[in-house]
Amino acid sequence: MDERRKSIRMKEESDVTITVVSEGKHQKIICDSSKDISIYGAKIHSRDLFPVDTLLEIDFITKTVHEKITALGKVKWIKVIIEDASYEVGIEFVKTPGDAVKKLENYIEWKQKRISNNPFDVPL
Numbered sequence: 001m002d003e004r005r006k007s008i009r010m011k012e013e014s015d016v017t018i019t020v021v022s023e024g025k026h027q028k029i030i031c032d033s034s035k036d037i038s039i040y041g042a043k044i045h046s047r048d049l050f051p052v053d054t055l056l057e058i059d060f061i062t063k064t065v066h067e068k069i070t071a072l073g074k075v076k077w078i079k080v081i082i083e084d085a086s087y088e089v090g091i092e093f094v095k096t097p098g099d100a101v102k103k104l105e106n107y108i109e110w111k112q113k114r115i116s117n118n119p120f121d122v123p124l
Contacts, residue, residue, distance in 0.1 A: 019059075037104070038108070043088055
């Protein structure tokens with residue numbers, strides 16, 4: 001499979017809150033978790049099905065530093081895990097404020113350093 005990502009995605013399971021902002025809707029949905037994250041996008045696990053191109057506001061709460069990061073993203077793909085019950089959703093960040101991008105960069109860099117300094121390969 002051809003890897004087309006602009007940057008490496010880091011496995012990151014964080015709680016996320018999503019607000020649908022497409023078509024004038026502002027519907028809050030609590031998702032189970034993110035699966036991975038980069039400065040350009042994320043994969044989330046959801047109990048709700050979002051159509052491709054749905055615009056979402058995503059609030060990540062990082063587990064290790066307990067910092068909230070808010071990003072605006074567009075649904076790029078959906079994978080059905082359990083019909084009508086569980087989905088993986090690929091999100092591409094768009095129009096994300098510079099401070100949120102910087103927080104993501106800093107968090108990912110910090111997390112990668114912690115992982116590389118962990119000689120026992122134990123999850124942090």
